[in-house]
Amino acid sequence: xxxxxxxxxxxxxxxxxxxxxxxxxxxxxxxxxxxxxxxxxxxxxxxxxxxxxxxxxxxxxxxxxxxxxxxxxxxxxxxxxxxxxxxxxxxxxxxxxxxxxxxxxxxxxxxxxxxxxxxxxxxxxxxxxxxxxxxxxxxxxxxxxxxxxxxxxxxxxxxxxxxxxxxxxxxxxxxxxxxxxxxxxxxxxxxxxxxxxxxxxxxxxxxxxxxxxxxxxxxxxxxxxxxxxxxxxxxxxxxxxxxxxxxxxxxxxxxxxxxxxxxxxxxxxxxxxxxxxxxxxxxxxxxxxxxxxxxxxxxxxxxxxxxxxxxxxxxxxxxxxxxxxxxxxxxxxxxxxxxxxxxxxxxxxxxxxxxxxxxxxxxxxxxxxxxxxxxxxxxxxxxxxxxxxxxxxxxxxxxxxxxxxxxxxxxxxxxxxxxxxxxxxxxxxxxxxxxxxxxxxxxxxxxxxxxxxxxxxxxxxxxxxxxxxxxxxxxxxxxxxxxxxxxxxxxxxxxxxxxxxxxxxxxxxxxxxxxxxxxxxxxxxxxxxxxxxxxxxxxxxxxxxxxxxxxxxxxxxxxxxxxxxxxxxxxxxxxxxxxxxxxxxxxxxxxxxxxxxxxxxxxxxxxxxxxxxxxxxxxxxxxxxxxxxxxxxxxxxxxxxxxxxxxxxxxxxxxxxxxxxxxxxxxxxxxxxxxxxxxxxxxxxxxxxxxxxxxxxxxxxxxxxxxxxxxxxxxxxxxxxxxxxxxxxxxxxxxxxxxxxxxxxxxxxxxxxxxxxxx
Numbered sequence: 081x082x083x084x085x086x087x088x089x090x091x092x093x094x095x096x097x098x099x100x101x102x103x104x105x106x107x108x109x110x111x112x113x114x115x116x117x118x119x120x121x122x123x124x125x126x127x128x129x130x131x132x133x134x135x136x137x138x139x140x141x142x143x144x145x146x147x148x149x150x151x152x153x154x155x156x157x158x159x160x161x162x163x164x165x166x167x168x169x170x171x172x173x174x175x176x177x178x179x180x181x182x183x184x185x186x187x188x189x190x191x192x193x194x195x196x197x198x199x200x201x202x203x204x205x206x207x208x209x210x211x212x213x214x215x216x217x218x219x220x221x222x223x224x225x226x227x228x229x230x231x232x233x234x235x236x237x238x239x240x241x242x243x244x245x246x247x248x249x250x251x252x253x254x255x256x257x258x259x260x261x262x263x264x265x266x267x268x269x270x271x272x273x274x275x276x277x278x279x280x281x282x283x284x285x286x287x288x289x290x291x292x293x294x295x296x297x298x299x300x301x302x303x304x305x306x307x308x309x310x311x312x313x314x315x316x317x318x319x320x321x322x323x324x325x326x327x328x329x330x331x332x333x334x335x336x337x338x339x340x341x342x343x344x345x346x347x348x349x350x351x352x353x354x355x356x357x358x359x360x361x362x363x364x365x366x367x368x369x370x371x372x373x374x375x376x377x378x379x380x381x382x383x384x385x386x387x388x389x390x391x392x393x394x395x396x397x398x399x400x401x402x403x404x405x406x407x408x409x410x411x412x413x414x415x416x417x418x419x420x421x422x423x424x425x426x427x428x429x430x431x432x433x434x435x436x437x438x439x440x441x442x443x444x445x446x447x448x449x450x451x452x453x454x455x456x457x458x459x460x461x462x463x464x465x466x467x468x469x470x471x472x473x474x475x476x477x478x479x480x481x482x483x484x485x486x487x488x489x490x491x492x493x494x495x496x497x498x499x500x501x502x503x504x505x506x507x508x509x510x511x512x513x514x515x516x517x518x519x520x521x522x523x524x525x526x527x528x529x530x531x532x533x534x535x536x537x538x539x540x541x542x543x544x545x546x547x548x549x550x551x552x553x554x555x556x557x558x559x560x561x562x563x564x565x566x567x568x569x570x571x572x573x574x575x576x577x578x579x580x581x582x583x584x585x586x587x588x589x590x591x592x593x594x595x596x597x598x599x600x601x602x603x604x605x606x607x608x609x610x611x612x613x614x615x616x617x618x619x620x621x622x623x624x625x626x627x628x629x630x631x632x633x634x635x636x637x638x639x640x641x642x643x644x645x646x647x648x649x650x651x652x653x654x655x656x657x658x659x660x661x662x663x664x665x666x667x668x669x670x671x672x673x674x675x676x677x678x679x680x681x682x683x684x685x686x687x688x689x690x691x692x693x694x695x696x697x698x699x700x701x702x703x704x705x706x707x708x709x710x711x712x713x714x715x716x717x718x719x720x721x722x723x724x725x726x727x728x729x730x731x732x733x734x735x736x737x738x739x740x741x742x743x744x745x746x747x748x749x750x751x752x753x754x755x756x757x758x759x760x761x762x763x764x765x766x767x768x769x770x771x772x773x774x775x776x777x778x779x780x781x782x783x784x785x786x787x788x789x790x791x792x793x794x795x796x797x798x799x800x801x802x803x804x805x806x807x808x809x810x811x812x813x814x815x816x817x818x819x820x821x822x823x824x825x826x827x828x829x830x831x832x833x834x835x836x837x838x839x
Contacts, residue, residue, distance in 0.1 A: 095289050095290070095291055095334045095337070095363075096289070096331065096334035096335070096363060096364070097362055097363075097364060097365055098335075098730075098731055100334065100335050100336065100337050101335045101336060101347075101351075101724060101727040101728060101731060102335075102336055102338075102339070102724060102727070103337065103338055104336075104338060104339070105338045105339075106338070106339065106340040106342075106343065109342075109428075110339070110340045110342045110343050111340065113342035113427070114298070114340040114341045114342040116342075116434065117298070117302060117341055117342055117345070117434060118298060118341075120434045120438075121298070121301055121302060121305065124305065124438075125184070125185060126184045126301055126305060127184065127185075128183070128184060128185045128187075129185070132185060135238070135239075135240065136178075136189060136240055138238075139189075139237050139238055139240045139242070140172060140174065140189065140191070142218075142237070142238075143172055143191065143237060143242065143244075144171070144172040146209075146212065146213070146216075147170040147171075147172060147193050147195070147209070148169060148170055149212075150170065150204075150208065150209045150212055151168045151169060151170040151195055151196065151199055151254075152165055152166070152168050153208065153212075154198075154199055154204045154208055155168040155196075155198065155199075157208075158198060160198070164252075167253050168196060168253065169196070169253060169254040169255070169256065170193055170194060170195045170196070170199070170254055171193070171194050171254055171256065171258055172191055172192070172193055172194075173191065173192045173194065173260065173280045174189060174190065174191055174192075174280075175190050175191075175192060175279040175280040175282075175283040175284075176188075176189075176190030176279060176283065176322060176323070177190070177304075177322055178190060179280070179283045179284070179287075180283060180286070180287070180297065180300065180326060181293075181297050182297050182300045182301045182304065182326075186241075187241075188241040188242065188243050189240065189241065189242055189243070190243050190245075190279060191242055191243065191244050191245070192244075192245045192246070192247060192276060192277070192279065192280050193205070193209075193244055193245065193246050193247070194247045194249060194254055194258065194260065194277075195246065195247070195248055195249070195254065196248070196249065196251055196252055196253060196254055197248060197249060197250050197251060197252060198252070199248060200248065201226070201231060201246050201248060201272065202226065205233070205246040206224050206226045206231070206233065209233075210222070210224055210233065213233075213235060218237055218238045219235050219236070219237055220235065220236045221234070221235055221236045222234075222235040223235065223464070225468075229275065230245060230272070230275045230276055230279075231245065231246065231272055231276070232244065232245055233245075233246075245276040245279070246273075246276060247269070247273045247276045247277045248269065248270070248273050249265065249269060249273070250267060250268035250269060260277060260280055260281060260284075261281055261284055261285070261395075263369060263370070263371065263396050265277065266371055266373065266396075267371060274373065274397070278393065278395065278399070279323075281395035281396075282323065282393045282394060282395045282401075283323075283326075284395075285363075285364075285393075285394040285395045286326055286327065286330050286363065286394065289330060289334065289363045289364060289394060290330050290333045290334065291333060291334065291337035291338075292333065292337070295333065295339070295340060295341055295344065296329060296330060296333045298341040299329050299332070299333065299341045299344040299345060299348070300325065300326055300329045302341060302345055303325050303328070303329050303345070303348060304322065304325055305438065306420070306437060306438055307319075307320065307325060309438050309439070309440045309441065310416050310440070310441045311441045311443055311494065311495055312409075312412060312413050312416055312495070313325070313495060314495030314496075315402075315404055316404070316471050316472060316474070316475065317404075317409070317474065317475060317493045317494075317495040318404050318405055318406045318408070318409035318475045318478060318493060319404075319405070319409050319412075319413060319495060320391075320402060320405070320413070321401075323393070323401050324391050324401050324402050327361060327363065327391050327392075327393070327394075327401065328348070328352065328361060328391060329344070329348065330363055331361050331362075331363060332344055332347055332348045332351060334363065335347070335351065335731065345420075345424065346421075346424040346425075346427075346428075348420075349417050349418075349420035349421035349424055350421050350424070350728070351728055351731070351732070352414075352417045353414070353417040353418050353420075353421045354728060354729075354732055355732050356732050356733065357388060357389050357390075357410065357414075358387060358388055358389065358390055359390075359732060359733075360376075360390035360391070360392050360400075361390070361391045361392065362392045362394070362398075363392075363394040364394045366392065366398045367396050367398065369396045369397060371396075371397075373396070373397035374397060375396070375397045375398045375399070376390065376392055376398050376399050376400045384400065387400050387402070387403050387405075388405050388406070388407060388410050389402050389405040389410050389413075390402065404475060406475070406478055406479055406482060407482055407487060407490075408478060408482060408490045408491050408492060409478075409493070411490070412492060419582075420437060423436050423437045423581065424437070432581065436581045439580065439581060439582065442582075443492075443494050443510070443512065444510075444559065444562050444566060444567070445559070446492070446512055447492070447512035447513060447514060447559060448558060448559050449512070449513045449514075449556065449557075449558060449559070450510050450511060450512055450513065450556070450557050450558075450559065450562065451477075451491075451510065451511040451513060451554060451555070451556060451557075452508055452509070452510055452554070452555050452556075452557045452563075453470070453474065453477075453508065453509040453510070453511070453552065453553075453554050454506065454507075454508050454551075454552070454553045454554075454555070455467060455470050455506070455507060455508075455509075455550075455551065455552045456503070456505055456506040456507075456549070456550075456551050457505050457547070457549050457550050457551075458505065458547065458548065458549030458550075459505060459549075460505060462505070462547055462549060462550060463505045463506075463507070465545055466543070466546075466550045467497070467507060469540070469543050469545075470509075470540055470552060471497075471509075473536070473539060473540050474493060474509060475493070476536060476539065477491075477511070477532075477533070477536040478491040478493055478511065480532045480535065480536060481529055481532055484529060484531070484532045485527045485529065487516060488515065488516050488519045488527065489513065489514075489515060489516065489527050489529070490513070490514050490515070490516050491511045491512070491513060492511060492512035492513075492514070493509070493510075493511045494509065494510045494511065494512075497509055498510070498563075498565060498566045499565070500563065500565040501565065501570075502565075505549075508563070508565075508566070510562075510566070533554050536554075537552060537554065540552055
């Protein structure tokens with residue numbers, strides 16, 4: 081662990097593309113709070129034991145010996161003379177959390193095998209090396225994924241999880257002292273090798289670009305733990321993954337080079353709450369390089385202009401590591417940054433503690449309406465493959481719903497999956513649904529996303545390795561009917577305490593909200609028969625709906641009143657003091673009684689209440705890359721509280737290269753992406769037939785609206801891989817709303833007409 085402030089301090093050299101915001105050293109308060117933080121992280125089990133650390137080192141040493149034997153064996157098999165066989169070499173490198181020094185107990189080790197030019201990926205790595213590993217008793221759960229964007233072989237070696245990549249260099253002999261940080265290592269390599277090398281090169285570059293490695297590691301451990309607790313740690317779900325959080329923390333370390341982790345955590349939230357996305361976060365200037373590889377540059381690359389939260393890797397070729405972020409997930413993370421900033425301010429006033437910051441996000445108390453995506457397979461191996469494929473596609477459902485409803489319906493994907501022990505080879509995913517703030521609940525209006533869900537399921541069923549038994553279904557479920565297996569121990573928790581930070585924030589927002597903004601949520605339960613023929617009631621739920629939205633979304637004093645709430649919600653006041661018992665009592669009085677019955681597989685029309693949300697929808701007009709060294713901030717080590725906000729403002733501001741995309745450009749861009757789709761595995765592709773009678777319907781309508789409800793279970797044998805660039809959501813201009821119409825159908829195939837009408 082080490083004492084606070086100790087570590088590899090940079091010898092006065094400026095790191096980053098700007099001057100630091102502050103050169104001030106730690107105060108006594110920072111030293112005390114940093115020690116508290118380190119103790120807290122130890123107590124929650126984020127550090128591995130010495131025995132486990134030694135075991136990992138032994139496994140890595142054994143793996144290095146295995147690949148050396150492997151490369152000699154294939155060299156001999158290829159007819160090389162004995163001298164070349166003896167000189168043949170391969171080498172293991174580590175990257176990711178293990179290389180950064182922030183891994184926890186039981187974490188995977190990301191590893192890279194670097195081999196010579198005659199050791200191929202397809203035949204030798206995924207062929208001979210796979211065979212060798214499969215015959216070793218120490219190896220279990222061996223799972224090759226040769227067709228992934230970054231081909232990987234996963235397995236456990238003596239119980240230690242390993243993700244092994246392969247890079248084939250143009251060298252005949254791999255030296256033991258190979259330096260993969262040199263750009264020349266990329267010469268004459270294929271795309272898979274460049275991507276595989278990127279992890280190691282980026283990790284090593286991060287460690288070179290932070291002023292104090294120990295402080296960086298402690299802060300990163302803290303932020304990773306916080307992100308997981310708050311449900312925003314998942315690259316595949318559209319949030320941020322390990323490398324993204326590492327880059328964000330590293331930039332804060334550059335801006336406050338002499339700060340301890342306590343101050344770095346506080347400034348992390350302060351800076352990124354104010355950050356003007358899509359202004360990119362960069363640790364160093366983007367180098368064009370001499371090898372002709374494409375780097376992130378929205379001035380030259382049209383698809384880079386639609387990235388909403390660019391976090392640029394520091395190693396050539398510089399790329400955006402966060403292209404998966406969507407408008408909804410960006411809004412959620414921005415509001416989480418705001419909440420963190422408020423709590424850090426409250427901690428300085430002795431009104432909160434580390435427990436408050438790390439309080440888990442109550443996802444299943446945050447919304448009144450959810451989508452439940454269930455998948456199943458015939459056996460464990462099929463489920464693992466099916467699960468990996470479906471998870472890679474779930475983000476597309478979020479993007480399609482946003483796009484097809486003109487961003488008026490917002491989704492919050494849960495980053496994890498849940499398994500019902502009573503149903504083997506089955507797991508479920510959930511998405512919270514809410515209406516965008518400011519979108520009126522018009523009489524008789526609803527958003528019909530049946531076609532959206534249909535297309536999503538169609539794309540999922542285009543899985544080349546599909547087998548009988550691989551099924552997927554999408555249903556609507558109300559909060560009161562969330563299945564118990566999603567809760568710890570299978571027990572639904574009691575109503576959240578009124579004294580938590582998030583419930584207080586919710587109640588403050590409610591009290592400060594303008595009058596007359598009440599919106600009610602009504603779900604027409606005709607399809608599932610929940611109402612038993614009784615007259616439907618308009619439900620005024622309270623501490624749940626806003627949880628995600630309010631708390632995730634900064635709500636100005638002029639924002640509409642938030643309905644819903646519970647342990648997690650909006651931000652307004654950073655003080656935890658104040659008597660909100662009256663407001664909370666009102667909320668509880670309006671809360672709908674929980675019902676034990678679950679909705680059936682039929683998706684019902686949903687009325688989503690207008691909740692408070694962060695007014696931070698990213699418009700596609702600003703897509704930029706700052707010129708090298710264009711952002712300079714003069715920082716004094718004794719900078720005052722007044723000077724720091726000005727310095728932050730300069731850091732997050734800069735010359736932009738603006739671009740406003742036209743609808744035609746958006747269509748051409750998406751067409752270009754779709755033309756790059758390539759199938760994997762089987763070449764015989766048979767489309768899955770689907771019809772509207774088979775479709776899953778999720779409708780968001782007004783309190784007196786009704787709509788059809790159906791369910792769809794489909795399966796197929798098609799594989800479709802959309803390029804990663806398609807992850808960036810495309811902004812669509814708002815379409816005119818026709819009043820008094822019972823249903824608005826937004827068909828993906830008719831987007832062209834929608835563009836024309838809105839234009």
